[in-house]
Structure formats: structure tokens, C-alpha cells
Amino acid sequence: MELLSGGDMLVRALQDEGVDLIFGYPGGSALHIYDAIFRQKGIKHLLVRHEQGATHSADGYARATGKTGVVLVTSGPGATNAITGIATAYMDSIPMVVISGQVPSDKIGEDAFQETDMVGCSRPIVKHSFLVKNAEDIPAVVKKAFYIASTGRPGPVVIDIPKDVTNPVDRYPYNFPEKLRMRSYTPAGKGHAGQIRKAVALLLSAKRPVIYAGGGVVQGDGSDLLTELAQRLNYPVTNTLMGLGAYPGTDKRFLGMLGMHGTFEANTAMHHADVILAVGARFDDRVTNTPSKFCPGAKVIHIDVDPASISKTITADVPIVGTVQSVLKEMLEMLKASKEMPDQSAIVDWWRQIDDWRERHGLYTAPRYRTDGDMIMPQEVISAVHQITNGDAYVTSDVGQHQMFAAQYYLFDKPRRWINSGGLGTMGFGLPAALGVKAAHPDAEVVCVTGEGSIQMCIQELSTATQYNLPVKILCLNNQALGMVKQWQEMQYEGRLSNSVYEESLPDFIKLAEAYGHLGMKIEHRDELHGKLTEAFAIKDRTVFIDVYVDPTEHVYPMQVMPSGSMRDMWLSKTERT
């Protein structure tokens, strides 16, 4: 049997796992591993500019491809810098393996240089973690880490490896396990047939049904089945922020996003529904608003791969634990075999009601923002980009107003195209995530929708884009303030803008982009918006930073009334309430 050092074993095991790309940053405790990477071919390593960037890039890569993202960092600050990105992946259930160097085994616990307890620090935000004590264990640990990260409800897994374990001198037999069985980990598979039958009967009896689909449908590759189900029944569908693209955004059955900034029609339909089919969604507080007032007349069917997500905040009448794919497939088969059909006249009435809501306040039946004047409205920027990219770009985003505008106005027809930090709400996510997507899909159009606040949280990654020639579009909706913070302060703090405005301190983003070797473009007037955006998107081989000055007074609407409103209680504009 071949003898390998710990460092070489790690790299070989990653190759055997099918890894082709790692995002990372070297440092003392990881140097043996980095040397092993230097001496191999097969795995490409992208050097980021900050470990947070590495995690977000790997995350973007994972979301766009469905594969597990891989990160390599050193001990101490390398490890702690990765924490935000690990937490981001954890909240959104993204498969990721983070390998961190650790100080040598005999120094652990001695407050050694660049020592931090990575397993301890990351414990609340990982699906699992390993501290490797013997080099011989590396192949099995790698196999387990990828298995755990990518199955069941996916999530990040940390492998912490002390430096002595990867030393190049000691060599051991390399033994990569072909198969894996873990007695303590059996991810959910098929759903309970009896429960699925109950769910189908309940669905068929519905008079005011809504299908509420979340990120689990995207992650679990269930979009096609969900679409088939909804179209077969002719039931309305709403997606969560994480689920956008799980159902085609331009289809007439799509009600738009639901929740805090969901559409009037989606939130109102949910509130009045008699049956809700929740698929791969977790009744997040940004969806339900006040749980005690949530959809008072609705029976809830809840399909999720994670039993702990079921009946956590909203009690499910028909809980089904299983993968989205297998459960939807069984539901469809039962529906096809069943002679019963939904009550057509009730469904027609329901659609009539929904269309009325759409006409009154829907986001897609008329512009719900100002359409005169010279000031560019953020909503129309997103609509323009949707049009110019034929609705087919990969769109990453940061966090804030621009994120909500992108979610509302870029109507995603395909899953894995909308890539944002939904659960943790991590500013700084967009740019490194875009680079991860671009690395995975070099020929695809990748747009990072951001704001002048978020972009400055990971702007150093502009340099990574230069080094590896990853041309993306950065669409900065510049309102010279932390827009969402400002919106809340204006709505709930009598306009006291505590630390949410930049005054004259913003950099010249055009010059900044140019300093990194990219192109910059500023758009300030409404009449030049389409022309300049078209020009920018015609450039395929360079990163373009598009700095769009938008109306700084604009708020995101609808906005659910907090803290004690129901789903249908919304602000529709600065002055209008439901």
C-alpha cells in the first residue's frame, strides 16, 4: 500500500472526493498542506484576500452547483475570520467543508501563537466538526465530512488538523474508504406513505390552497417536481427569499415572494388560505410575522428533511419527514393515480380573488414606485438588468434594501440562480459569492447586486477577481446610506438616523475599481440607465463596477407591520397600510 504524509493524504482524499476547487488562505499551521497542494495537479486553489471571502466564495460555488464548497485556512485568525462565512452557510443549509490548520498537538491548550479552539468556536454554527489526531484517520474523516455536509439537511463541517499531523516526514498507508456507514447518522430518505396519502387528500380538498416553497426545494433539486405539482393542480405558489427560482418567477401561478417584504398578493393569499403546502421551508420569523396570528384558517402540510424544522414555530397538521424529491415524487404519483380532482369552481374563485389582490397592490401589475423625474428608482434598475440579461443571470446579493429589490424584481425562472445570505443576513456576502459562482460557471453572466455599504465589507476580493480573471458585474445601488437601517429608523425611530449615513466619506468606486484593474461606470440619470447598463453588460471579459445613484429616500414595500402584525398586515407605501 502506498505510504503518504498527512498533508499528501489530505489532498489525495479531497481528490478522491471529487474536489476540483478550493478557496483558501495560507498561514503557519496550514503550510504542510499548502506544500502538498503545490506538489499536485487536479485541485485548483484560489487565493482570496480574507478568509471570510473564502467561505463566501465556496458558499456561492456550492449554491450554484449543488456540490460541496471547500475552504482551507490556517489556525487562529485564519480560523476565526472564517466564522462569519461558516455561520452564513449554516443558516442557509449549504454544504461546505472547512479545513483549518491547528497548532501542533503538543502545543494545544498552551495559548500558542495563532492558537484558537476552532472546534469550540465553530460548534454552534456547524453541522459537525472533527479534530484530527492521527494522520491515518485523515481519509476516513474527509469521507465522513463530505458525507455529513452534503446529505440530509446540508451544512458546514469543520476539519481541524494540528500541524504535526500533516508533517511531510511521517508516512502512513493511504486508505480511502469506499463505503461509509455511520451508526449515529442516518439522514431522512423517503417520507411516510400514510402521511403522504393524508397530505394528498388534504390538498385535493382545498378551496383556497397556497404552495409555500423554500430553499429546501432549491437545495434538494425538487424544482421540476414542485413545478409539475403546482401546474397539475393549478395552485398558486409563493417562494421564500431562499426559495426564489424553485418555481418559475414569470409563471402566472407565481405570487412572488412572501414574508416581511413579500408581495401583497402572496402574504394576503397565505393569510386567507385553507390549506398550505410548505415544502423545504422553515416558517422563519421573517415569513410568519407574529406566529399566533399566522394564517388562522389554514391546515398546514409540512415537508422537510429535517424533523427539527417541523412544528418548531408553526404546528404542522400533516408533518412529513423526507427528502423534497422523494416526497414530491410520491405525491405526484398518488395524484396521477387518484380519480379525485380539486374543486374547480372553488379554485377558479380563489384565482379570481388573487387576481383582484394583484390588480390592487401587486408588484407586477403596475409600477409601485415613482416613474417621473430624473431620479433613478432602485426597482427599475433591477427590472432593467432582468431584461438585459434575459432573466438568465446568476444574481448574488449582499444584505439590505438592494437585496429585497433584487428578490422582488429579478424574477428567477430557474433554481440556483439567486444566491443570497437569507438566514444570517451577512453583509459582504455578495462579491466573494459571485466569484465562487463565476469560478464554477466561467461562461455564465454573474451579477452581484450590492449597496455602497455591503460592498465595502468584502471589497478586498476585487483583487481576487483580478488574479484569477473572474469577470463579474457589480451592480451597486448607491443611496449613500445604510438603506434598510435608515428605513427602520425613519419608520420606527422618528427619523433619528443614528450612524446610518456616510456623509462625504464614500470612496470613488470607479477609481477604486480601476485601481484593482477593473472597469468602472457611474450612472446618475434616469435617461441614461438603459443605455449604460446595456453597454456594461456587453462587456464580457472584464469585471465592471456599475455605481448607480438611486433615489436615497426610497423604502422597500410592502413591509409587514412589526412587531405584532399578521401576515396580511403590511405597509404598502410610506402612507398606505392594509
Place this chain on the structure above:
Amino acid sequence: MRRIISVLMENEPGALSRVVGLFSQRGYNIESLTVAPTEDATLSRLTLTTIGDDHKIEQITKNLNKLIDVVKLVDLTEGSHIERELLLVKVRATGAQRDEVKRSVDIFRGQIVDVTSNMYTVQISGTSEKLDAFLQALGEHTIMEVVRSGVSGIARGEKILSI
């Protein structure tokens, strides 16, 4: 309601911290906790008592089950079961008190396991309730030091928790 949850988990470093971390992270209470390896050295058995309504207990067991190190668990309070806790207590015992304390120990079927001229060390086992009652019977002024093991438990009858 008070529950006793018994957990079989991998006897791995860090496993216990994951269980304890879960409780603090999600705001669950731990009233008591005991853990030791089983006859199979690769497994540990952990018993914890917690308080919560049915919804909270369901979340606790679901989230414990999600931990990769947890192999199996059971809520012992769902069925008939035996629970035991061990109490060691140092009691002031001088003069007439010596007989009085001895009598209480006998009534509660405890044992005096160490003796000095001023003090008895008493060992007693039973349900937590019984131990509480014993301490109450002793009266506060005589108690110098108390140590309790936390609850261990096992199901009655032929039900077993094993892999």
C-alpha cells in the same frame, strides 16, 4: 414538566460539549446531567433532566437526535422507569444530635460512611424527591456540605436502550 432523557452517544472527545452547547444555544434548561462510558467502550450514556412543556421537549429530543454523535435517545419519563440519584452529605453531629441524625439516616435507608467527633458523612440514594425530603428532614442548621450525582435512570421491564 420534568423529564429524564437518556442518551447513547459516541464516546468521542467533544461529544459532551455538543450536548451541553445545544442546551445553552437554544435556551433549554439542564437541571442535572450525568455521563459515563458504557460496557461498550465506544459508547457513553448520558442522562439529563430538564423541564419544559411537550413542545419544548419535542424540540429538545429532535435537536439532540440531530447531533451527529448521538446514536439513540429515549425520554424515560414517557414510560415507567427507575430513577436514582446519589447524595453525599456532611452533617454536624455532636451530643444529642448524633442519635437524632442516625435515626433520620436509618429512616431514609441511608448509610453513615465516615465519622469524626463532630460530623457524619451520609450516603443515600433514591429519587431526587426522596433526597430532597431527607435534606429537609435533617434541617438546615446541621448540613455542612452537600454533593449530588444528578439523576440516572433506566426503563422498567424488558425495554432497553442499546444499539
